Amino acid sequence: VLEKNGYSQVGYFVLPEHCWIDNYYKPLIERFELFLKRNEYSHEAQAIVESEEREIELYEAYKEFIGYGFYIAQKGNL
Numbered sequence: 393v394l395e396k397n398g399y400s401q402v403g404y405f406v407l408p409e410h411c412w413i414d415n416y417y418k419p420l421i422e423r424f425e426l427f428l429k430r431n432e433y434s435h436e437a438q439a440i441v442e443s444e445e446r447e448i449e450l451y452e453a454y455k456e457f458i459g460y461g462f463y464i465a466q467k468g469n470l
Contacts, residue, residue: 402466
């Protein structure tokens with residue numbers, strides 16, 4: 393897809409597990425209560441938190457099978 397659209401791949405990496413746990417999920421969890429309070433524990437806010445909690449559960453259960461890959465691309469030839 394990159395090449396078809398005129399880009400060349402410069403690099404690629406998979407985000408390490410600790411980035412998700414330490415830098416994304418833990419801070420997110422720490423803010424759930426504040427988010428709920430700020431939104432007056434609305435049904436919508438609770439649904440968002442429940443959805444995020446489910447994602448975290450799935451990540452914890454299947455992290456050896458899933459991940460996020462990032463491509464670094466440059467327009468044109470290198």
